[in-house]
Amino acid sequence: MPEKRIAANGLSRRSLLRTAVSMPLTSGILATGGNYTAVVGSTLDPRTIPKYATRLAVLPAMPMWSSYGGIDRYVIGVRQFSQQVLPPNLPKTVVWGYGSPRNPATFHTPAFTIEAQVGRPVRVMWANQLVDASGRFLPHLFPVDPTLHWANPPGGGRGRDSRPVFSSTPGPYTGPVPIVTHLHGAHVTEESDGYPEAWYLPPAWDIPVGYATVGSYHDRYRAVAADRFGAEWSQGSAVYQYANDQSAGTLWFHDHTLGMTRLNVHAGLSGFYLLRGGARDLPPGVLPGPAPGGDDRPGIRYHEIPLVVQDRSFNRDGSIFFPASRAFTGDTPPTGPFIPVTDVPPIWNPDSFGNTMVVNGNTWPVLPVEPRRYRFRLLNACNARTLILKIVANPLAARPAPAALPWWQIGADGGFLPRPAETDQLLCTTAERVDVIVDFTSVAVGTELFLINEGPDGPFSGGSPGKGLTPADSATTGQVMKFVVTPLASRDTSVPPARLSLPPLPPLGPSRRTWRISLNEQHSTSSPKVTVSHLLGAVAADGTAKPLSWAAEVTERPALRTTETWELANFTGEAHPIHLHQVQFRVTGRQPLAGSGPGRPPESGETGVKDTVIVYPNEITRIDARYDIPGRYVMHCHILDHEDNEMMRPIQPGG
Numbered sequence: 001m002p003e004k005r006i007a008a009n010g011l012s013r014r015s016l017l018r019t020a021v022s023m024p025l026t027s028g029i030l031a032t033g034g035n036y037t038a039v040v041g042s043t044l045d046p047r048t049i050p051k052y053a054t055r056l057a058v059l060p061a062m063p064m065w066s067s068y069g070g071i072d073r074y075v076i077g078v079r080q081f082s083q084q085v086l087p088p089n090l091p092k093t094v095v096w097g098y099g100s101p102r103n104p105a106t107f108h109t110p111a112f113t114i115e116a117q118v119g120r121p122v123r124v125m126w127a128n129q130l131v132d133a134s135g136r137f138l139p140h141l142f143p144v145d146p147t148l149h150w151a152n153p154p155g156g157g158r159g160r161d162s163r164p165v166f167s168s169t170p171g172p173y174t175g176p177v178p179i180v181t182h183l184h185g186a187h188v189t190e191e192s193d194g195y196p197e198a199w200y201l202p203p204a205w206d207i208p209v210g211y212a213t214v215g216s217y218h219d220r221y222r223a224v225a226a227d228r229f230g231a232e233w234s235q236g237s238a239v240y241q242y243a244n245d246q247s248a249g250t251l252w253f254h255d256h257t258l259g260m261t262r263l264n265v266h267a268g269l270s271g272f273y274l275l276r277g278g279a280r281d282l283p284p285g286v287l288p289g290p291a292p293g294g295d296d297r298p299g300i301r302y303h304e305i306p307l308v309v310q311d312r313s314f315n316r317d318g319s320i321f322f323p324a325s326r327a328f329t330g331d332t333p334p335t336g337p338f339i340p341v342t343d344v345p346p347i348w349n350p351d352s353f354g355n356t357m358v359v360n361g362n363t364w365p366v367l368p369v370e371p372r373r374y375r376f377r378l379l380n381a382c383n384a385r386t387l388i389l390k391i392v393a394n395p396l397a398a399r400p401a402p403a404a405l406p407w408w409q410i411g412a413d414g415g416f417l418p419r420p421a422e423t424d425q426l427l428c429t430t431a432e433r434v435d436v437i438v439d440f441t442s443v444a445v446g447t448e449l450f451l452i453n454e455g456p457d458g459p460f461s462g463g464s465p466g467k468g469l470t471p472a473d474s475a476t477t478g479q480v481m482k483f484v485v486t487p488l489a490s491r492d493t494s495v496p497p498a499r500l501s502l503p504p505l506p507p508l509g510p511s512r513r514t515w516r517i518s519l520n521e522q523h524s525t526s527s528p529k530v531t532v533s534h535l536l537g538a539v540a541a542d543g544t545a546k547p548l549s550w551a552a553e554v555t556e557r558p559a560l561r562t563t564e565t566w567e568l569a570n571f572t573g574e575a576h577p578i579h580l581h582q583v584q585f586r587v588t589g590r591q592p593l594a595g596s597g598p599g600r601p602p603e604s605g606e607t608g609v610k611d612t613v614i615v616y617p618n619e620i621t622r623i624d625a626r627y628d629i630p631g632r633y634v635m636h637c638h639i640l641d642h643e644d645n646e647m648m649r650p651i652q653p654g655g
């Protein structure tokens, strides 16, 4: 039975049933349904993993390397190491993470937090240290599909950053791994933005002859960085500078390598970058604090805590599972046929979902909280999963579950909302950040509360539980973490959220033109039900979509210091989170794609500054953005599986 096997292999039964119903199967798969032994999945049943056995890791501040000349300087390496992600009685997990090479104990996934100040630049040397003890390169933890338009180091100088041509279906790429780091939400010059073709390999001594060691954009950006701020890039590293000339906000950094972002981030390459101070922050003491800082004494109690939420599947040996075949989705037989016989990539899958929930690097952790207010910075760092988050008394309650405490959302991606928004549930899709206050003041000591997820165990297309959406399995991915209320240790002097006055939004001015962007799904020419990629593109004058690949010429050249509207028209059946680099934009509304139905205003959590927006199926989502730095940047879907396979386009502000 194909259903059963897939269910056992990494997706929950519920999602599998959804998939089976919503995804038409080809006659080919039915004919070869007995061949599912070729599909290898996660071997650790998520229902057997004890929940709330590990205390939440409160991520410390990333140690600074030095600070002089008005600049905070960091050296941050990317390494492979083991981490106790599962509860202590289960094996450790081999992961990748960022850390300070001076202190191996700082390597963690997700990373320790970079604490930055508005008006004070941060300079980071990002070093690719994915080598073993003898200096040999480490291969990827997961199967790399070499048939996508990807970094492609084996292509050498001519073939790098291309979609290579094969005469027979290739296996996974097992060579040295490129990295390039993007600070998501940053107002940054192009050489420091982590362009997907500015990657670099580690300085290993056994890089195969003929391999490109850097991406197409690496050398030109190295020259720009030397010119612009005197930085020297040594082999296997890049030095980026972040001006921090933007509003206080919740930024995060993650890998952005062409065609490999999903795998590098899944291995562990993500972390928070919190920007504080300036005219659009609140004075110290108004919001719950402190957050972890650079020189904290041991035993300090934190009341501002960043939470990185991710879904992952694990094998019995502790390793993270990632599908090794396109057949994993269930719409393609394990034998293909794949590229080059058809246009179906042999390894890439359209959406990756895990069967456990991981917060700050541990499955289902528990956080002791005092009866007082807390500020949480939430980040959805899943590959494809949309979260609908609630705080409830009973994690197994029928969905939709009654909320035990409200969220007070005070900010989104790039800064504060105009006013606090009280809500029972937070919708947070991949790459979105939510800045919230939770008030535990009136909760009795000893009470247990649960952070649950009512988003789906599959692609999100809008709705909520009971309203067109099947929520995640309440026994596994429907639970996220637990809070246990402990006695109050000190008085809470923060301002109650209902009485908060938040800083005004920066003015944007009227829009001068409109860019019309389409979101598209590409199906196989040999098997029309099989998705082979997703694409961004233009919208023609007659309203039809004109999909464009990553390789197509730049078509969007926004003017500088001018507000312009971006109409994001979704021609696919699922929602896509669209992210624009360099800017914090404003969501202005949505309307049906076809006909002239009524529009609707932004959701309350979207009324601040955003860099990632949910674009629902069959709708046009409108945003206003103002670029002011010339250069080459990208816009893309933040479902990492989509971004890696064509759902990304270069844009050229001021060009």
Ligand SMILES: [Cu+2]
Binding pocket: 534, 575, 576, 577, 637, 638, 639, 642, 643, 647
């Ligand atoms: Cu997408």
